[in-house]
Structure formats: C-alpha cells, structure tokens
Amino acid sequence: MTEAAPDGWVPRLVALDIDGTLLSWIEDTGAPHPEVSPAVADAVRRAREAGAEIVLASGRSPHGMTAMADTLGLHELTERAWIVASNGAVVFRYPPLEVVLEETFDAAPAVQAVLDRRPSAMVAVEERGVGYRVSKDFPVGELTGEMILTDVADIVAEPVSRVIIRDPEATAEDFITLARELGLHPTEYVVGWTAWLDLAPRGVSKASGLAHVADRLGVDASDVLAIGDGRNDIEMLRWAGRGVAMGQAVQQVIDAADDVTAPVAEDGAALELARWFP
Template sequence: MTEPPAGWQPKLVALDIDGTLLKWVVGQGSTHEEVPPAVHAAVGRVLDAGAHVVLASGRAPHSMTTIADLLDLHGHGDRLWIVASNGSVLLRYPPEEIVHEETFDAAPAVAAILQRHPDALVAIEERGVGYRVSAPFPTGELGGEEIVTDIDELVAGPVSRVIIRDPQATADDFVQMAAELGLHGTDYVVGWTAWLDLSPVGVSKASGLAHVAEQLGVDRADVLAIGDGRNDLEMLRWAGRGVAMGQAVQEVHDAADASTGTVDEDGAATELDRWFRDASSLGSSTQGFA
C-alpha cells in the first residue's frame, strides 16, 4: 500500500458504479438506482474543486447516463466523458455521443463457453434500447429492454462486449473455465456471480481512461480511481492512486494502492473526502483504510 506525495490532489476521479457508488440489493445481482447522499455530496465537492469526474463501468452507455444525471455531473458546464462497456465504448454526454468504440469477433469464444455451459445466457448490447439476449436474464441484472434473439444472430457481426451468465454456476466455476479456455482473441473478466464479460484484447477500463486522460491533458499520476470488481483491476493498477472498496475480493485489494470502507459504509465518499473537503469538515478526519 502506498500514499501519494504531500499536497497531492487528484485532477481526474474515475468511479466505478455498481458496488462503488450504488449499493447492492440484498440477494440480487443488481444495485439500487439511488446515489447515497454522502456520495452525492462528495462527488459534488470534487467538481467544485475543478477536477474531472469520469464514470467507468461495465454498464452499457444508456444505463450510465442515468447515473450521471443522478449525480448531477453535467451541472458544471463541460460535457462529460464516460467509459462504458468495460472500456470498449467511450462517449460524451449530454447529449449522448459515442466517440470511440472497439469491436471484435466474439463467435469463437462464445461457442467454446457454451460447450462448457450449454445453458448459459448470452447478451449483446442493443444501443439505446437494452440488450439482445439468448434467453431472459434474472430480473434486474440487465438494464433496458431484453430482445430474445438466436445465438448465431447475436454474434454474427463485430460486437464491443458480450455478457455470459449462468445462474446455475458460481463465479469460481467461471474463473476456472476462463483460465482453462484461454479465450484467444478476447479479454475477459469474471464478476461476483457466474457472470463473464468478453471484450476485445487489450481493452479495459484502464485503456478507456488512458484515452480520456490524454484528451483532458491529465497525467495518470494525477488520477484517483475507485472500484470493487475484477473488471476494475487494470484501472486500479493504472491510476496514480487506485482504491478498492471494502467488500471487494482479495484480488482487487491486492491490485489497489489502498482500500476504503464498503459500499454500505459509503466508502467512496470516505476516500473522496480525503482529497476534497469543504470548510465544515476540515476539523474532522476522514481517512481511508490502508
């Protein structure tokens, strides 16, 4: 665990959404679409200080702009940068404008996975609508409309991201499967449950943020990133300061420079308040957990 130099303050704050800004619904693979007041206030102080806030998530663009609205991120003038689909899609908002997208041929990887998990569900983003799916996903796990589509049609052309979900398996099952298959031609990340994201090789939240930071003229040393999932590993390693949420798996803590409280403890606000505090809080200590 390392600490930034004395007097350091981030110029860009990269924030994961689910499990970082939003709290999980108990017993479901979804989060409450509600930003806790402490997190909202802390993000507001980041913007007031003149730093950039960039949302970085595995979510599709249409379900990230709604969180930007909840956070009032666009109330400070400049159009936002958003890193969506685990770095495969970069957009500006508002209005929503896709400025960069990475795609790949997912058919071979999907076929290999379905040989191992023939009952697994497959989803591809349907821009601005929701997802095309091989069969309906568990309630609340995907945002927007679900359009049932034949598997061959789902992966017939280039895609930016594929979701594989098997409600009958575990995250450990998927970690082992992904390691054994190698998934040549793709990068992958396993979620909290048996949820696998496939993306183009070399594409991650880190690669997306590197592009955004370059556009904004911000050095990676001046970036603070906060996240809780395996899809945050590259981002936490890339940023000048990477911080893991308290409930993250050990692999995520190991990749981070520091850890903060859990999402239920508003850990993101705790970390942000270390670097961006208003006058009323200067007398109190809001240190993260090393």
C-alpha cells in the same frame, strides 16, 4: 498494498466505478440499489466543484450509464461529461450521447466455446438506445432497457464491443476456471460477483478507456484517483496514480490497489473523496 500519496497531491481526474462503488447491492440479488447515497453524491459534487474531472468507468453499456450521470448531476457540473463504458470498449461524451471511441471484436468463437461447456448459459449484447439482444431472459434487474430475444448466432453475427454471458446454475469460481481453461487472456474477460462473464476485445480495459480520456484532457495517469471494487477494476486501479479498492472487494482487487476504503454500504467512496475534497 497501502501507499501514501505525495505531499500536496490532489487528483485532477477521478475515475469511479458504479456498481459496488457508487451503488450498493440489493441483498441476495445481482441487482444494484437504484439510488446513490446522499454522502456519495455530495462527495462527487465537491470533487467536481473543486475542479477535478469526474469520469464514470463501468462494465455497464452506455445505455446503462447515462441515468447514473443524470443522478449525479454531471451535466450540471460540467459542460459534457466523459464516460467509459463496457469495461473500456466504449468511450463517450454526454449529454447528448456521442460515442468517441469504440473497440469491437469477433465474439462468436469465444461464445461458442463457453456454450459448449455451459449450454445453460444466457448470452446478451447491447442494442444501443433500446436495451439488449438476449438468448434468454436475464433475471430481473440485471440488465437495463428492453430484452429482445434473439438467436445466439444472430447476437454475435457482427463484431461487438462486449458480450455478457450469465449462468445462474454456475458460480463465479466456475467461470474463472472456465476462462482459464479456454486460454482467455486476462483482459479478454471479466468475471463478476456472480456467474457473470464479460467478454471484451483483447487489450481493452477500463484503464485503456481512461487513458484515452486522460490524454484528451491533458491529464497524466499519476494525477488520477480511481475507485472500484470488481475484478474489472484491477487494470484501472493499477494504472491510476492512486487506486483505491472498496472494503468489500475480493483480495485480488485489494492487492492491485494502493489503498482500501470502507465498504460500499458504509459510503467508502465518499470517505476516500473527502480526503482530497473536504
């Protein structure tokens, strides 16, 4: 749907997804381009210089988000940035990396249920500051840091904030169907563009993580601009005062948004930011 923002409205907080919003995808792979376009970087800087809080909100682990904060120069624009990682399960300040909130859950039953149906799937959990513990090597470029081969039972032996399940032999639609058949609540899982499934604590999403940040900053949800492209952005787009979907987003994401900007390949995030921070 499309709704106009109130007259005189200017975002006090800008929540930005990373992959597919700030970074475009490398064609025919599950890996994002490593660089932000100059137009997007300039737009983010203008928003911050105008006084808006910039909060990165991604399914990435904290380890995979600090480089993006550095790329955008958030440490130059603010004393310490707020960042929402792992689809809302981890909220931290940076630099240095200081975890402020972490939601965990016992992932073993859900992981086993998925592997019973998709035995070829790979499982990964973040090893903070190092990389990931993985049951098998993931395709190149899909995870950041070192991959440490580990038995599945050991990967989920302790409560975790997020589990990644990846199956190159499946499709995104296969995983959507699987999650529904297993009776997972919508905020307990997120399916990516490919056969990529994130398992999360119940009730945790980018929206819940951002709500914590907004509360700490004294910002109301109605004063938040959120931009994203994935299914893991749906709750965030609905929660924010203005939620904007990227032009390449699937219809489910577009339906959750107040407006749609251009695709990531056409610097859609920069175009939306320029409306408020010319």
